Amino acid sequence: MPAPATLLATTADGHLLVLSIVVPVAGVLLSFVLSERYVRQIALAVMPVGAAIAMAILLALPRGDGFIVYLLGAWSPPLGVALRADGLSAVMLAATAIIICAVGVYAAADSPPAAGSRRVPFAFWVLLMAIWAALNTIFVGGDLFTLYVALELLTFAAVPLVSLEGRADTLRAALRYLLFALVGSVFYLMGTALLYGLYGTLDILLLSHRVSAEPGVLIAAALMTSGLLAKTALFPLHLWLPPAHAGAPAAASAILSGLVVKGSFFILLRLWFDVLLALPGFAAAQILATLGAGAIVVGSIVALRQDRLKLLVAYSTLAQIGYLFLLFPLALDGQGRLDTGPALAGGLIQAISHATAKAAMFMAVGSIYAGLGHDRITGIGGTARALPLSVMTFALAGFALMGLQPGGASLAKELLLLETARTGQWWWAGALQFGGMFTAAYVLLVLVHALSPPDQPVALAARPRRGSDLAALALALCSLLLGLLPWQPYLPIPYALESKLFGVESLVKSLITVLGGTALAILLSPWPHPLVGTMAWKDLARVLGPFRRAGLGLGGLVERGDRVLRQWPVAGICMLAVTVLLAASMFGAD
Amino acid sequence: MSIATAFEIMLAAVLLGLGIWTIVVRETFSATVGFVAYGLLVALIWVRLDAADVALTEAAIGGGLSGVLLLGAAARLRDAEPMAEAAPGKLLRATAAALSVLTTATLAGTVLLLPDPAPSLAPASVANAWATGLSNPVTNVLMAFRAMDTMLEKVVLVLAIVGVWSLAPDSAWGGRPGPRHRADPYGVLAFLARLLSPVGIVVGIYVFWTGANHPGGAFQGGAILASMWLLATMAGLADAPPVSSRPLRLILVAGSGLFLIVGLAGLLFGAAFLSYAPALAKPLILGIEVAMVLTIATTLGLLLSGAPERSAEPWAP
Numbered sequence: 070m071p072a073p074a075t076l077l078a079t080t081a082d083g084h085l086l087v088l089s090i091v092v093p094v095a096g097v098l099l100s101f102v103l104s105e106r107y108v109r110q111i112a113l114a115v116m117p118v119g120a121a122i123a124m125a126i127l128l129a130l131p132r133g134d135g136f137i138v139y140l141l142g143a144w145s146p147p148l149g150v151a152l153r154a155d156g157l158s159a160v161m162l163a164a165t166a167i168i169i170c171a172v173g174v175y176a177a178a179d180s181p182p183a184a185g186s187r188r189v190p191f192a193f194w195v196l197l198m199a200i201w202a203a204l205n206t207i208f209v210g211g212d213l214f215t216l217y218v219a220l221e222l223l224t225f226a227a228v229p230l231v232s233l234e235g236r237a238d239t240l241r242a243a244l245r246y247l248l249f250a251l252v253g254s255v256f257y258l259m260g261t262a263l264l265y266g267l268y269g270t271l272d273i274l275l276l277s278h279r280v281s282a283e284p285g286v287l288i289a290a291a292l293m294t295s296g297l298l299a300k301t302a303l304f305p306l307h308l309w310l311p312p313a314h315a316g317a318p319a320a321a322s323a324i325l326s327g328l329v330v331k332g333s334f335f336i337l338l339r340l341w342f343d344v345l346l347a348l349p350g351f352a353a354a355q356i357l358a359t360l361g362a363g364a365i366v367v368g369s370i371v372a373l374r375q376d377r378l379k380l381l382v383a384y385s386t387l388a389q390i391g392y393l394f395l396l397f398p399l400a401l402d403g404q405g406r407l408d409t410g411p412a413l414a415g416g417l418i419q420a421i422s423h424a425t426a427k428a429a430m431f432m433a434v435g436s437i438y439a440g441l442g443h444d445r446i447t448g449i450g451g452t453a454r455a456l457p458l459s460v461m462t463f464a465l466a467g468f469a470l471m472g473l474q475p476g477g478a479s480l481a482k483e484l485l486l487l488e489t490a491r492t493g494q495w496w497w498a499g500a501l502q503f504g505g506m507f508t509a510a511y512v513l514l515v516l517v518h519a520l521s522p523p524d525q526p527v528a529l530a531a532r533p534r535r536g537s538d539l540a541a542l543a544l545a546l547c548s549l550l551l552g553l554l555p556w557q558p559y560l561p562i563p564y565a566l567e568s569k570l571f572g573v574e575s576l577v578k579s580l581i582t583v584l585g586g587t588a589l590a591i592l593l594s595p596w597p598h599p600l601v602g603t604m605a606w607k608d609l610a611r612v613l614g615p616f617r618r619a620g621l622g623l624g625g626l627v628e629r630g631d632r633v634l635r636q637w638p639v640a641g642i643c644m645l646a647v648t649v650l651l652a653a654s655m656f657g658a659d
Numbered sequence: 660m661s662i663a664t665a666f667e668i669m670l671a672a673v674l675l676g677l678g679i680w681t682i683v684v685r686e687t688f689s690a691t692v693g694f695v696a697y698g699l700l701v702a703l704i705w706v707r708l709d710a711a712d713v714a715l716t717e718a719a720i721g722g723g724l725s726g727v728l729l730l731g732a733a734a735r736l737r738d739a740e741p742m743a744e745a746a747p748g749k750l751l752r753a754t755a756a757a758l759s760v761l762t763t764a765t766l767a768g769t770v771l772l773l774p775d776p777a778p779s780l781a782p783a784s785v786a787n788a789w790a791t792g793l794s795n796p797v798t799n800v801l802m803a804f805r806a807m808d809t810m811l812e813k814v815v816l817v818l819a820i821v822g823v824w825s826l827a828p829d830s831a832w833g834g835r836p837g838p839r840h841r842a843d844p845y846g847v848l849a850f851l852a853r854l855l856s857p858v859g860i861v862v863g864i865y866v867f868w869t870g871a872n873h874p875g876g877a878f879q880g881g882a883i884l885a886s887m888w889l890l891a892t893m894a895g896l897a898d899a900p901p902v903s904s905r906p907l908r909l910i911l912v913a914g915s916g917l918f919l920i921v922g923l924a925g926l927l928f929g930a931a932f933l934s935y936a937p938a939l940a941k942p943l944i945l946g947i948e949v950a951m952v953l954t955i956a957t958t959l960g961l962l963l964s965g966a967p968e969r970s971a972e973p974w975a976p
Contacts, residue, residue, distance in 0.1 A: 079931065084926060091919065091923065094919060095919060097818075098919065104908065139931070140931060141807045141931065142803060142806055142925070142934040144787075144803070147783070148780055150807050186832070187832055192825040195818075199814070215805075222811055222814060229818075229826075266773040266774075266777055269780060284772055638751050642751065642758060645759065646758060648762065
């Protein structure tokens with residue numbers, strides 16, 4: 070980390086950080102005034118500009134020693150507020166720009182989005198730009214309170230997206246999301262207030278030099294962490310996620326699932342890797358990763374039992390969020406402190422990989438829903454022939470997500486596995502492998518049903534829209550090619566890794582993932598296999614019978630547990646319990 | 660024990676009792692009344708802590724406007740009340756209570772552990788007041804040192820409006836928000852609205868204007884103006900404008916928009932984004948604040964009115 074003095078003055082290109090926030094904000098205000106007629110044009114004009122700014126930051130960063138700083142109002146911290154970008158911010162800014170633009174193209178080609186409604190397009194485009202502004206503020210904000218304001222901006226932009234369709238169940242989902250997210254905000258804000266009371270500043274850089282492991286900081290860390298977990302929907306604080314992400318229109322779901330949950334996750338990374346470096350992170354990191362592993366198991370098993378594609382993809386998000394938290398214990402150094410190393414890089418690449426893949430998946434599922442008029446998994450036979458682009462998008466995004474070469478997820482997995490070996494925490498290697506297999510299970514489950522012959526000829530309710538499908542496909546391809554990008558200037562990645570991407574070894578790994586996924590899908594999914602009538606299946610069923618019964622029993626149990634956890638009183642208790650557990654573990658380690 | 664201390668202890672005890680009562684009481688309506696009283700007492704505590712700015716905001720928002728909002732919600736829910744979900748079991752309640760007590764106790768203990776005197780930026784804020792020419796340090800923090808946060812908070816207000824409006828049925832989009840209130844034009848409410856509104860408007864503008872140098876400011880003033888508007892609306896003397904109205908939309912983005920323009924002017928011609936040239940600082944900040952007070956008053960009023968539900972045609976008596 071460079072000396073603080075250099076990070077406390079505006080650097081060249083600093084104004085780019087301001088523009089990355091100001092341009093989408095201006096778009097929001099302008100379209101609000103000019104009203105429904107121009108809102109789409111304004112959004113489509115903001116997108117290339119915003120994307121250009123993100124790319125400019127990406128290019129400018131290596132020129133400026135790997136960081137860009139801007140002092141707002143020329144006031145230097147602690148009195149003023151600074152914007153700072155490092156490698157993490159730059160790649161997140163770029164990924165966000167790409168996803169927003171792809172979703173924008175998808176939604177723009179989908180015209181008119183809801184025939185007759187002026188309300189839906191107006192709200193959608195305004196909120197899309199607002200989410201962009203909020204995320205950019207999160208990525209470049211250098212002050213914990215500015216990050217809080219950005220979180221509020223993000224929440225207030227995300228919640229109305231959930232209930233755009235205006236049905237009673239989506240309203241209930243939106244209200245659930247709003248209330249739980251606000252509880253998260255309050256927890257984060259309480260922690261921020263404690264930190265200010267202790268150190269008299271909320272500037273991330275100044276705090277990183279002042280924070281020591283005293284009781285107040287440990288409590289603040291526990292509060293802020295659990296608040297952010299509630300907003301990220303880490304198991305068991307996920308009561309709001311499945312209905313919210315499954316109930317929103319496809320383009321909105323893509324943004325909510327791909328990007329919005331990454332906002333609070335990014336703040337969590339900032340908090341632990343930039344502010345709380347002096348804290349004993351060992352126990353907290355193990356707890357976070359344990360919750361993550363729980364999310365992988367519960368999210369995946371419940372996903373395999375969903376009969377609606379959108380809910381399946383929403384539960385997959387739950388599992389993938391859990392996967393992100395495996396980075397915490399793997400980033401520990403010899404003294405049990407968190408270290409900015411390959412594990413952090415792996416986690417961030419996984420976040421980007423999931424963001425691109427999941428956005429593409431939701432858009433593909435949206436097209437399938439629009440085409441068939443439903444998204445029941447047992448009724449999508451023949452879709453591969455009727456809607457080839459959508460199914461291909463789903464497949465490619467799924468391959469990227471399950472960690473096939475050369476996807477971002479495979480690079481992330483390599484990095485994280487490398488760190489399990491270095492830190493000697495072999496048990497997390499198991500969680501990483503199982504995570505990939507579970508992903509393969511629900512992706513293959515959908516593909517098998519989509520590729521199977523239909524019971525009756527598929528009658529399309531709406532013609533596929535070429536522009537929308539191509540935008541989704543491009544995003545899926547992005548996710549699948551992430552592993553080939555030059556990440557080194559931005560993220561701490563050992564150079565030796567790239568050569569290992571192609572080879573027999575990686576082929577074997579991919580095969581194991583796919584075979585494991587197939588086994589899990591057969592054992593845990595209750596849906597009758599499309600090939601159930603054939604002789605080979607009958608033989609297989611005889612052998613697997615008892616195992617499958619056990620698997621389904623386990624699945625039913627997990628599903629029931631998930632239903633209990635998603636009740637308000639239980640979720641509230643979980644929230645407090647996680648906070649207390651985090652605080653107690655840090656006090657124990659101190 | 661001085662009288663002041665005795666008063667503070669009593670205040671804290673009543674506050675705690677009121678808080679518990681608000682949670683325990685079964686009827687939504689009573690809970691709301693408890694909550695409003697609670698908000699006013701919290702405002703008193705802020706006064707005792709010499710945080711007059713916070714006290715004003717708490718009284719206006721926590722006690723006043725959220726009270727009106729909650730009363731409206733309670734009135735709408737009255738018919739649905741028997742359908743409320745079954746209460747959670749004993750074990751759940753005991754666990755929740757134990758965890759809440761533990762969390763609260765830990766928080767209280769942590770607050771007692773904070774360093775005294777607290778490290779604070781208040782002296783730095785006072786010392787740098789020269790840059791704006793305004794002597795209320797809170798206003799200086801909001802409008803100069805942390806102007807970015809304030810600007811983004813105003814964008815949050817715009818999003819809140821978009822969120823509330825997006826709940827409208829498609830047929831009513833562009834129409835007037837909320838129900839049309841009809842009151843007896845010679846009744847008590849109309850009389851009160853006629854009598855109170857002019858006074859309230861003057862008070863609101865004063866609270867805003869004095870914010871430059873004393874406690875007060877755009878948010879507190881805006882909240883008072885909003886409540887006067889609501890009073891007139893409820894008495895049937897005024898009606899909410901249709902949400903498609905261009906002037907209305909201009910007012911709703913005036914605060915954040917002007918802030919953004921001044922900020923960009925600073926980026927282009929001045930020292931930095933959201934910096935003010937010292938000679939121009941005071942008029943610029945006051946200009947932004949005038950726009951902000953309008954925006955805040957209108958936003959709060961519209962947030963309380965709810966989603967559009969009537970056609971844009973003016974109501975003929």
